[in-house]
Amino acid sequence: MPINTKTSGDGVELFLAGRVDGAMANELEVAVLEAIRGGTKTLYINMAEATFLCSAGLRVLLQYWRQMKGAGKQFIVTNPSPEVNSVLVMTGFREQMVEGGQR
Amino acid sequence: MNLVAECRLRNDPAESRQIEAWIQSFAETAHLTPAARSAFDHSLVEWITNVISYAFVEPGEHWIIVRFLTAPGQARIEVEDDGREFNPLNLPPVDTSTPLERRSIGGLGIHMVRQMMDSVEYRRTNGRNILTMTRRVE
Numbered sequence: 001m002p003i004n005t006k007t008s009g010d011g012v013e014l015f016l017a018g019r020v021d022g023a024m025a026n027e028l029e030v031a032v033l034e035a036i037r038g039g040t041k042t043l044y045i046n047m048a049e050a051t052f053l054c055s056a057g058l059r060v061l062l063q064y065w066r067q068m069k070g071a072g073k074q075f076i077v078t079n080p081s082p083e084v085n086s087v088l089v090m091t092g093f094r095e096q097m098v099e100g101g102q103r
Numbered sequence: 104m105n106l107v108a109e110c111r112l113r114n115d116p117a118e119s120r121q122i123e124a125w126i127q128s129f130a131e132t133a134h135l136t137p138a139a140r141s142a143f144d145h146s147l148v149e150w151i152t153n154v155i156s157y158a159f160v161e162p163g164e165h166w167i168i169v170r171f172l173t174a175p176g177q178a179r180i181e182v183e184d185d186g187r188e189f190n191p192l193n194l195p196p197v198d199t200s201t202p203l204e205r206r207s208i209g210g211l212g213i214h215m216v217r218q219m220m221d222s223v224e225y226r227r228t229n230g231r232n233i234l235t236m237t238r239r240v241e
Contacts (some may be wrong), residue, residue, distance in 0.1 A: 019123070021119065021148060022116055022119065022152055023116070023117075052144070052145070052148075054145070054148050054149060054152065054212070055149055055152075055211040055212035055215065056152065058211050059208050059211070062203060062206065062208055063208065065203060066203065066204065069204070083141060087145075087215065090199070090214075090215060090218050090219075091197070091199060091211055091214065091215065092197075092199025092200060092201070092203075092206075093203065096202065096203045097203065
């Protein structure tokens with residue numbers, strides 16, 4: 001399933017849908033790199049329609065969350081579906097990576 | 104344990120796409136709840152990805168065997184490969200309380216398998232790795 005992109009102001013939002021497996025993780029990395037190259041200050045990863053998140057997807061999230069944070073920018077996962085949310089909780093990613101993750 | 108299905112896939116990442124259909128069939132046969140179905144789906148994807156990525160040192164075709172089994176109150180998936188010996192249960196547990204800035208990038212797949220299954224067992228038999236993932240079912 002293609003990754004849709006929406007740009008507004010100095011932020012970019014990527015919309016993931018379906019299974020974020022190894023192949024989709026590669027596509028995500030390409031989309032993230034494109035947004036970073038475009039100079040985005042805030043990158044939102046909208047996972048409302050994602051039904052599955054494997055460790056390859058988690059590795060991409062972690063790698064670019066760190067890179068953007070280190071550059072003084074923001075990388076935020078938004079609206080995780082219940083399936084994705086349980087993975088983010090199970091791996092301890094939710095608190096730091098998801099918008100409102102501490103709640 | 105009753106063997107309800109046996110499937111094979113090559114050591115090619117594209118072959119992992121078959122897993123979703125296999126799990127759908129297993130879920131129907133074993134009357135898995137959505138939570139159990141999701142747990143087996145996720146665990147099988149993680150382990151197969153690991154095997155395809157790291158088990159085979161030499162290039163070439165290898166076949167991975169996946170067995171689906173049931174018993175009263177239990178469902179199980181067994182994965183067998185002829186790759187190099189690797190017991191994932193020897194990996195140190197992932198500390199999910201470590202801040203992401205200091206987190207190791209590896210080991211998350213095995214961590215999730217262990218979280219989602221009630222038991223995970225490994226054995227090396229006749230030069231083959233066999234990983235058994237079992238979950239209680241209602």
